[in-house]
Amino acid sequence: MSLNNGQTLTSGQDSTRNGSNSNRAPWEGVRAGLKPSTPTRKPESPKPENAITIAVSSRVLFSMEKEQQIFERQGMEDYIKYQVEHETQPLSPGPAFSFVKALEAVNTQLRELYPESEELFDVVLMTNNHANVGLRLINTINHHQLFIERFCMTGGNSPIGYLKAYHTNLYLSADPIKVREALEEGIAAATMFSQEKMTEVSETQLRVAFDGDAVLFSDESERIYKAHGRDKFFEHEKAHENKPLDHVQYTHTVTGPLKCFLEALGKLQKKFYDKGQRTDCPIRTYLVTARSAASSGTRALKTLRSWGLEINEALFLAGAPKGPVLEKIRPHIFFDDHMFHVEGAAELGTVACHVPYGIAQTVSKKGIKDRETSPAPK
DSSP: OOOBSSSSOOOOSOOOOOOOOOOSOTTTTOOTTOOOOOOSOOOOOOOTTTSEEEEEOHHHHEEOHHHHHHHHHHOHHHHHHHHHHTTTSOOEEOTTHHHHHHHHHHHHHHHHHOTTOOOSEEEEEEEOOOGGGHHHHHHHHHHTTOOOOEEEEOTTSOSGGGTTTTTEEEEEESOHHHHHHHHHTTOOEEEEOBOSOOOOOOSSSEEEEEOSBTTTBOSHHHHHHHHHOHHHHHHHHHHTTTSOSOEEETTEEEOOTTHHHHHHHHHHHHHHHTTTOSTTOSEEEEEEESSOIIIIIHHHHHHHHHTTOOOSEEEEOTTOOSHHHHHHHOOSEEEESOHHHHHHHHHTTOOEEEOOOSGGGGTTHHHHHHTOOOOOOO
């Protein structure tokens, strides 16, 4: 299956181009009688320093394939003009949509248990779109009844510099370059792709699945495997099974880039556990790894324990494909550093994200660069 992050399009939507040659500014000519529908009753947004902030780009939250075609073929001015002329036409859901809805479902339950607490998920729309596209995005958010109050629209500039200002815990984008920049800034991030098939997922329980090495853990063990082979890898893991899967680099302890997001999920899980909801907690986490349980699983589990983190389910596949297992789990989102596993999961309908981190990325670096050439709005 070919996943796309904006460069190659597979949308089934109408792709008619807007051929208008009007000399007017692109935001002029919008019918004055069309007004956005704004809900009047919404809960208050938590303070950023108290929340778990999820930053999503417009092209992963909504399906914008047609709009991207206009940008690539006709340029920015026609793109903005089209968006403004169609600003009362809501965009359809993208790959991150169900994940965001699940975050809101968890918030609803947290507010019931802890009415005064601001330890909640807070979703920020982080996009390099022009501000004149904002009304269409707001109208779409209100149409789908999403609770997204914080926007960052940078008008063509990179939004990465704003991620820390928004206290971002996780950044999802269709642009692998932006994702790499976020990771370099120490922010958990992953590239999300549009895909032809998306499995139906739970509306009441958030399910998040993680690969282990180079996602939650450092890529230390994967480097051993690639340099010395399978047998040396098993020997290394046995000899170091009581040593956590992180390493010291330039005096800093290095772990996988998604460890901090798992920590944030665990913090909210504990709030449900404290209310006696361990078995029916609305957040469930999964470790889905190619490691073998008997040969190298001990170190993975001991690492999580040493960090004080719990994982609800651990699936050791001993090299078997991850797609069929993920099809049964039906997670809202799955993170892996290998495009092979990302594509395999997506073929069976799992929304899978690529974490471009660790030794595995040097193998396919040229292919990744080939997909990093589109400057389309994100």
